[in-house]
Structures are given as C-alpha cells and as structure tokens.
C-alpha cells in the first residue's frame with residue numbers, strides 16, 4: 001500500500017507535492033475499495049480477551065453483527081508457540097469479515113505473527129488501547145501512547161509488508177489536539193482503518209464514564225480513512241445516534257454484547273426496553289440463545305473458562321431471580337455440556353415469564 005516508489009527527489013518542489021498527492025489519493029482510494037469489498041460493515045463485535053472467540057462471534061453474526069474482531073493475541077507468543085496459535089486463534093469460512101488483533105511492541109515480531117493470520121482475515125489490527133496493569137508492565141496497548149515513534153514503526157512495517165490492510169484501535173488523549181496528531185500520524189504511517197474508543201487511558205470505569213463521541217467526530221473529520229466509533233453502544237438507538245453524532249463509518253460494541261449478543265438484531269435487554277413487552281415475534285428467549293451458543297462451542301471447541309463466563313453473563317438476569325441455580329453453577333469446578341443444557345432446562349422449569357430480549361418497543 002505505502003510501497004509505491006516514485007522518483008520524486010529529482011523533481012522540483014511543486015511536482016513533488018503533486019506526486020505525493022497522487023500517491024496519497026491512490027492509497028486512500030485503495031483503502032476505501034477494500035472497505036467496500038468487505039461490505040462496509042457498520043455493526044461490529046469489538047475485540048474482547050477471552051470473550052470475542054469464534055463461537056461468540058458466530059452467535060453475534062447470526063444476530064446482526066456485520067464484522068468482528070478476535071480477542072487480542074500476544075504477537076510475541078503467537079509468533080513462537082504453535083499451541084498458543086491453535087488454542088487462541090480459530091476461525092471458519094463464515095467468520096468474515098474478520099479483524100485479527102495483536103498486542104505488540106516489536107515491529108518484526110508483529111509482522112511475523114501477522115503473516116500467519118493474513119490469509120484468514122480482512123484486517124490485521126494493532127491494540128493501542130489496552131489500559132491494564134499488565135499492558136503497562138509489558139509495554140503494549142495504551143502505554144504505547146508514550147512512545148509514538150514505536151507505534152509508527154509497528155504500523156509502517158505491517159503496511160509495507162502485508163497483503164491485508166492494517167487497522168488500529170486507540171483510546172483518546174485528554175487533549176483533543178494530541179488525539180488528532182496521533183490519528184493523523186497513524187493514517188500517514190499506513191493505517192487503513194481506525195477504531196476510536198472515546199475514553200482516555202485513565203478512564204477505566206466504563207459503566208460510569210461516558211465515551212467522548214465529540215472526540216471521535218473530530219478524528220473522523222480529520223482523517224480520510226474509515227473510522228469506527230467505540231463506547232456507549234448499548235442498543236440500536238445508541239448505534240443510530242452515535243453514527244449520526246460522530247459521522248463514523250461503523251460502531252463497535254463490547255460489554256453489552258456479552259449480556260445481549262442479539263443487540264445488533266435490534267433486541268434490547270429489559271433494562272433498556274420500555275413499556276409492555278413486544279409481540280411474541282419480537283421476543284428472543286435468553287435460554288434459546290445460550291443453547292445456540294453451547295452448540296457452537298460443541299462444534300468449535302474453546303476453553304471452559306470462556307464458556308463459563310459467557311453463560312454467566314447471558315443468564316445474568318435469570319440468575320438474579322434464581323440465585324440458587326447460580327450458586328450450583330458456580331460450585332461446579334468442572335463443567336460439561338450435559339450439565340449446562342440441564343441447567344438451562346432447570347431455569348426454564350422454574351420459569352421466568354418475561355423474555356429477556358425484546359425488540360424495539
């Protein structure tokens with residue numbers, strides 16, 4: 001993408017500007033052609049460690065998600081360790097468009113890892129937003145905001161050497177001017193799509209701190225590549241409002257999807273639905289969705305800890321009504337599909353009349 005060579009040094013300044021502009025325009029055209037080729041997805045499953053794995057991505061896709069990110073993969077371990085690769089990265093032909101996300105702080109190691117996944121994905125993504133203590137300790141994610149030359153070299157190395165485009169997912173700086181400089185640097189380095197989580201590195205309390213959609217809009221206005229908005233997407237009304245307010249090309253949702261994987265099909269959890277429950281056709285039973293998820297896990301195996309977390313989040317509302325069933329679930333040191341199908345049936349038997357997911361009312 002950024003590898004077009006032009007003998008511009010030998011030309012006058014004016015010609016040099018015109019040449020760079022032509023190269024730049026050609027690059028941007030290519031970026032948008034790719035975005036169109038993958039279907040211009042607007043409704044996207046955000047990357048989630050231990051949570052946006054293949055069965056969950058497939059479930060969300062069935063219920064309206066138009067693209068998905070893998071969980072963050074450690075590029076260093078991925079490049080070296082076959083067992084890690086086969087356990088942590090699984091996909092299938094229905095699992096497209098797909099962003100494969102890596103954490104990284106070494107351009108060559110990242111490239112080595114990225115080359116292994118490029119045949120199976122539509123973007124290789126760099127995690128520039130993780131704010132956790134381990135990211136600080138190991139110097140990746142949002143802590144690379146303190147070393148922008150390194151970020152630049154991570155992006156450039158992939159953009160020059162991969163056949164699939166490079167995307168980045170960032171958090172914002174407290175000062176908008178820094179965010180805009182950062183975003184422009186990424187675009188110039190060869191980033192072909194930017195997802196912006198509208199919170200700063202220190203804003204970790206995602207339930208109580210609203211994402212800054214104004215900052216996302218400013219980034220969208222300043223860049224020529226596709227920009228995705230992330231933060232505060234809890235139902236389809238938020239999607240519509242966010243796209244309108246930010247002008248972004250799509251949205252990512254994370255935490256809400258864990259509770260309600262049918263968000264992008266227009267379903268709301270009871271918390272957001274107002275008035276009476278909708279028609280029978282507008283209801284989706286939580287138990288049915290859990291069963292669908294478990295069947296996908298039988299087909300595409302994932303570690304039990306991941307299944308346990310998803311079941312816990314999806315059945316949260318029911319568990320609150322029937323805590324003894326949750327206690328029994330939590331007491332299982334080893335899970336099995338037989339136990340989980342049986343538990344869902346037990347919940348059905350004790351009965352909760354209200355459906356958990358309701359279409360817009």
Ligand SMILES: Cc1cc2nc3c(=O)[nH]c(=O)nc-3n(C[C@H](O)[C@H](O)[C@H](O)COP(=O)(O)O)c2cc1C
Pocket residue numbers: 046047048049050051070071072101127128129130169197206230231232233252253254255256
């Ligand atoms: C369980 C969980 C795991 C996450 N893992 C990642 C990750 O691997 N990579 C990443 O860039 N962000 C990760 N995030 C952050 C989300 O992608 C997203 O940026 C953040 O949750 C804000 O979106 P939301 O308001 O829709 O939850 C994770 C979030 C959650 C809740």
